[in-house]
Amino acid sequence: MDQREFARYEVVDGVAVITLDNPPVNALAPGMREGLMAGVERAAADAAVTAIVVMGAGAHFVAGADVRQFGKVRPVSTRASAAALEACAKPVTAAIDGYALGGGLEHALACHYRIATARARLGVPEIKLGLIPGGGGTQRLPRLVGPELALDLILSGRQLTAAQGLALGLVDTVVDADGYEALRAQAIAYAGQVAAVRPLPRVGERTDRIAAATSDPAFPASLRKAAPAKSLKLLAGRHALACVEAAATATLDEGIALEQALFNELENSDESRALRYAFSAEREAAKLPGAPVDARPDPVRSAAVIGAGTMGSGIAIAFADSGVPVRVLESSAEALERGLQRIRDTYATRVKRGSLSQPAMDECLGRIRGVMQYEDIADCDAVIEAVFERVDIKQEVFARLDQVMKPGALLLTNSSAIDIDVMAAATGRPGDVAGAHFFAPANVMKLCEVVRGPRTSMDTLMRTMKMGRDMGKTCAVAGSCDGFVANRSRTPMMTELMLMLEEGARPEQIDRVMVAFGYPMGPFAVNDISGLDVSYEGRKRRAAANPDYRKLHVPDRLVDMGRKGQKTGAGWYRYERGDRTPHVDPAVEDIIGTVARELGITQRSFSDEEILQRQLFASVNEACRILEEGKAYRGSDVDAMWLHGFGFPRHRGGLMFWADSVGAATIYRQVSQWHEAYGPRWKPSALLAKVAAEGGQLRELRGQAEPA
Ligand code: COA
Numbered sequence: 206m207d208q209r210e211f212a213r214y215e216v217v218d219g220v221a222v223i224t225l226d227n228p229p230v231n232a233l234a235p236g237m238r239e240g241l242m243a244g245v246e247r248a249a250a251d252a253a254v255t256a257i258v259v260m261g262a263g264a265h266f267v268a269g270a271d272v273r274q275f276g277k278v279r280p281v282s283t284r285a286s287a288a289a290l291e292a293c294a295k296p297v298t299a300a301i302d303g304y305a306l307g308g309g310l311e312h313a314l315a316c317h318y319r320i321a322t323a324r325a326r327l328g329v330p331e332i333k334l335g336l337i338p339g340g341g342g343t344q345r346l347p348r349l350v351g352p353e354l355a356l357d358l359i360l361s362g363r364q365l366t367a368a369q370g371l372a373l374g375l376v377d378t379v380v381d382a383d384g385y386e387a388l389r390a391q392a393i394a395y396a397g398q399v400a401a402v403r404p405l406p407r408v409g410e411r412t413d414r415i416a417a418a419t420s421d422p423a424f425p426a427s428l429r430k431a432a433p434a435k436s437l438k439l440l441a442g443r444h445a446l447a448c449v450e451a452a453a454t455a456t457l458d459e460g461i462a463l464e465q466a467l468f469n470e471l472e473n474s475d476e477s478r479a480l481r482y483a484f485s486a487e488r489e490a491a492k493l494p495g496a497p498v499d500a501r502p503d504p505v506r507s508a509a510v511i512g513a514g515t516m517g518s519g520i521a522i523a524f525a526d527s528g529v530p531v532r533v534l535e536s537s538a539e540a541l542e543r544g545l546q547r548i549r550d551t552y553a554t555r556v557k558r559g560s561l562s563q564p565a566m567d568e569c570l571g572r573i574r575g576v577m578q579y580e581d582i583a584d585c586d587a588v589i590e591a592v593f594e595r596v597d598i599k600q601e602v603f604a605r606l607d608q609v610m611k612p613g614a615l616l617l618t619n620s621s622a623i624d625i626d627v628m629a630a631a632t633g634r635p636g637d638v639a640g641a642h643f644f645a646p647a648n649v650m651k652l653c654e655v656v657r658g659p660r661t662s663m664d665t666l667m668r669t670m671k672m673g674r675d676m677g678k679t680c681a682v683a684g685s686c687d688g689f690v691a692n693r694s695r696t697p698m699m700t701e702l703m704l705m706l707e708e709g710a711r712p713e714q715i716d717r718v719m720v721a722f723g724y725p726m727g728p729f730a731v732n733d734i735s736g737l738d739v740s741y742e743g744r745k746r747r748a749a750a751n752p753d754y755r756k757l758h759v760p761d762r763l764v765d766m767g768r769k770g771q772k773t774g775a776g777w778y779r780y781e782r783g784d785r786t787p788h789v790d791p792a793v794e795d796i797i798g799t800v801a802r803e804l805g806i807t808q809r810s811f812s813d814e815e816i817l818q819r820q821l822f823a824s825v826n827e828a829c830r831i832l833e834e835g836k837a838y839r840g841s842d843v844d845a846m847w848l849h850g851f852g853f854p855r856h857r858g859g860l861m862f863w864a865d866s867v868g869a870a871t872i873y874r875q876v877s878q879w880h881e882a883y884g885p886r887w888k889p890s891a892l893l894a895k896v897a898a899e900g901g902q903l904r905e906l907r908g909q910a911e912p913a
Pocket of ligand 1: 229268269273
């Protein structure tokens with residue numbers, strides 16, 4: 206593509222304005238850095254130009270390097286284009302609106318002046334992609350704001366507002382400008398004012414902040430101490446520390462050379478590949494094939510939640526947190542009060558922990574209103590039903606909603622298993638019915654699985670996705686089937702976990718394997734927190750409905766004995782009073798041994814690898830079946846769901862990304878062997894067999910039909 210399309214050049218009142226233009230966020234695509242450098246060169250050579258402005262077209266400066274370009278050869282690096290800006294003999298002013306992130310901020314740091322609008326957001330988020338700033342950022346940032354703050358910004362990846370940036374010396378002034386034209390005018394005026402100032406203030410030449418930091422005898426040990434231990438567990442975190450230390454002790458050129466070497470190493474690391482993939486997968490999941498390109502779905506401006514149980518309250522909080530007024534409907538005053546109290550308690554805990562201010566809590570609570578009549582929710586843009594999981598109750602709710610809700614209201618269900626179409630059939634407007642399936646706790650977990658029934662309209666789907674996104678959730682579409690996509694693909698993993706116990710694996714071994722894999726906690730420790738009884742009724746229901754259902758005797762027996770988890774002082778582990786530390790309990794081993802004897806299973810030992818593969822291969826196979834049946838759009842959507850619904854370790858990319866690292870052929874072979882050994886539940890998916898035979902990536906699979 207012609208580089209001029211990315212970087213417009215014009216001269217106004219002796220000021221050259223270079224406008225970077227690559228919608229939607231001006232990510233640094235190939236050609237942009239070249240365009241920028243060409244503009245700087247042209248301005249430097251033009252005697253009529255006394256100063257230069259660099260800015261972004263549209264609402265943003267530059268949101269960073271183009272994520273899709275990592276791992277590919279870049280003819281010009283940010284390092285080079287930033288160096289060209291800093292070296293320019295005429296003053297360069299960065300005029301920042303919206304995002305100046307990563308390579309965007311690095312370019313701004315290489316400019317001699319930085320002005321920003323109030324809505325500017327500044328940061329170096331590379332760490333979230335398993336990287337460090339690679340365009341001189343690790344060297345210029347410490348010189349501008351001091352090593353300690355620079356390291357904090359690099360390790361946290363957090364965004365600063367313009368006001369914060371001003372206070373820290375990251376920007377020179379905050380201007381009042383709304384929109385491109387207004388900012389351009391202000392930037393030209395500012396550039397004119399500084400046109401004659403010499404020497405040029407080059408960040409790369411600043412020494413004051415470094416001198417102040419290194420004059421402290423505790424430096425650089427103090428720097429290392431200030432870095433959070435969890436950041437230093439990651440290679441990118443350790444490399445960031447090394448670069449910032451170099452900024453304080455070496456020359457700019459030496460520091461930049463180190464940054465380049467370490468950045469290159471990270472760019473090619475498995476960890477960064479997985480994190481970059483996760484970034485793309487979650488954004489891809491938001492895309493609806495077949496949706497009109499120019500569609501602008503209406504936002505949900507008012508919402509209602511039916512049922513004030515754990516899920517209902519969590520969803521209400523998620524709405525209130527995102528600024529949407531929400532009414533919570535319950536049929537009894539006691540249940541309503543219990544739900545509202547749960548909501549108040551959740552907010553109070555946040556205030557106590559310091560993650561929310563009292564006024565912000567009051568504002569959120571002010572958005573939540575309890576009601577007891579359907580008529581009181583009739584005018585809401587969307588209603589989410591979160592009542593007890595029984596078909597007849599759900600049908601009743603939907604019939605009632607059909608009577609009262611205004612035309613065009615979204616009629617949504619948080620059901621985790623019931624056929625959407627059964628609920629749609631209870632209304633005269635099946636096109637308006639869809640699933641909005643949240644994960645517990647709904648105000649914390651980021652996944653909203655949008656379930657499409659056979660009659661759900663595209664408009665409903667688009668508006669539901671927008672609603673979820675506006676609530677800060679990652680949305681992905683599932684077709685209507687038992688368990689939908691997220692839970693359905695995870696169930697086999699949970700089943701194999703339990704069956705491995707019968708065969709001789711121990712809960713503490715499985716937990717250790719999964720923690721080593723990257724989960725913050727093992728599945729049994731988590732189950733002790735969520736409660737063993739939660740899935741107990743569901744299993745009973747499934748067993749009653751399906752004579753072939755393989756019973757999970759161990760957890761059932763624990764529940765029958767009153768071992769429901771932490772709340773009863775014992776579950777998979779034993780707990781001391783007032784302490785959440787899990788202790789291995791010989792009683793559990795006895796129960797497992799008894800079950801194995803009763804079933805005639807000879808126990809054996811398991812390798813860590815077998816434990817991991819047996820769980821995850823079962824789920825990979827199921828995910829392939831889901832795609833085969835056309836219940837999901839893409840393999841990568843499964844990953845977005847696992848990352849945000851179940852806390853799958855992000856540096857592993859997701860279930861399917863991890864599966865690709867093992868290889869479809871290896872997985873297929875093993876699944877086939879287990880099919881022979883364990884029977885029908887391991888029947889290999891035809892799609893898995895196909896990829897194994899023909900090659901390709903599981904994460905790139907497309908659903909074999911439109912999900913519905
Ligand atoms: N490269 C390529 N595309 C990018 C991008 C990047 N660095 N940053 C954002 N985009 C794209 C997204 O893919 C999305 O495209 P789509 O609409 O086709 O899906 C679009 O820009 C909007 O991004 P989105 O994340 O949906 O919007 P947001 O307002 O919620 O968040 C950002 C915007 C910039 C904060 C967020 O996208 C982000 O963190 N980007 C990565 C920034 C980064 O890490 N930069 C450093 C790389 S060196």
